[in-house]
Amino acid sequence: QVQLVESGGGLVQAGGSLSLSCAFSGRTFSDYAVGWFRQAPGKEREFVAAISRSGNSKMSADSVKGRYNISRDNAKNTVYLQVDKMQPEDTAIYYCAAGVSTSIATTRPRYDYWGQGTQVTVSS
Numbered sequence: 001q002v003q004l005v006e007s008g009g010g011l012v013q014a015g016g017s018l019s020l021s022c023a024f025s026g027r028t029f030s031d032y033a034v035g036w037f038r039q040a041p042g043k044e045r046e047f048v049a050a051i052s053r054s055g056n057s058k059m060s061a062d063s064v065k066g067r068y069n070i071s072r073d074n075a076k077n078t079v080y081l082q083v084d085k086m087q088p089e090d091t092a093i094y095y096c097a098a099g100v101s102t103s104i105a106t107t108r109p110r111y112d113y114w115g116q117g118t119q120v121t122v123s124s
Contacts, residue, residue, distance in 0.1 A: 002026040002113040004096050009118030012086055016122075020081040022096030022115060029077040030054070033101045035111060036070060036081045038092035038120075045095065047106040049081060059104045064090075086122045093117040 008020040022034065035050035049060040049070040060068050069082040079096060097111035105111065 002032075002098055004098060004113055004115035006094060006096050006115045006118040009094060009120045011121045011123060014087055014122055014124050016086050017082070017084045018086065018120060020083065020094055020096075020118060020120075022079040022081075024077045024079070024098060030074045031100060032098040033104055034070075034072060034079040035097050035099070035105060036068075036079075036094060037097060037108065038090075038094045039117075040089075040092040043092075045108065047108075048094070050104040050106060051079060052104055053101075057104055059106065061106075083120075086120075088122045088124045091120060091122050093119050 003025045005023045012018055033052050036048040037045050038048050039045040047061050049068050051058050051070045051072050055072045067085045072079040095117045096115045098113045099111040
């Protein structure tokens with residue numbers, strides 16, 4: 001059974017940075033593409049960024065381009081999301097998700113496993 005555990009969330013001032021981590025266990029990590037999604041209060045869960053199984057391909061939402069960077073370390077079974085120049089609208093619960101896919105996916109049904117999420121709050 002795949003398990004995903006996010007960490008690194010917290011309270012940060014506008015303009016600051018955070019580094020989120022997603023620890024994967026239960027199966028062969030390099031068989032899974034991984035994505036980050038976020039859900040703000042009262043809003044739908046939305047795609048943020050994704051990375052391919054090898055880490056050679058990445059994609060991010062237009063709203064976060066230039067500020068969010070996704071990476072992975074297959075030796076450590078971990079995916080990272082570096083978030084810079086944070087804004088109050090980045091406030092949300094951030095979730096990582098894993099899916100057995102040969103390509104990067106931006107939609108929720110393409111992911112088979114989800115973590116419990118980590119809260120990120122940006123103060124103005």
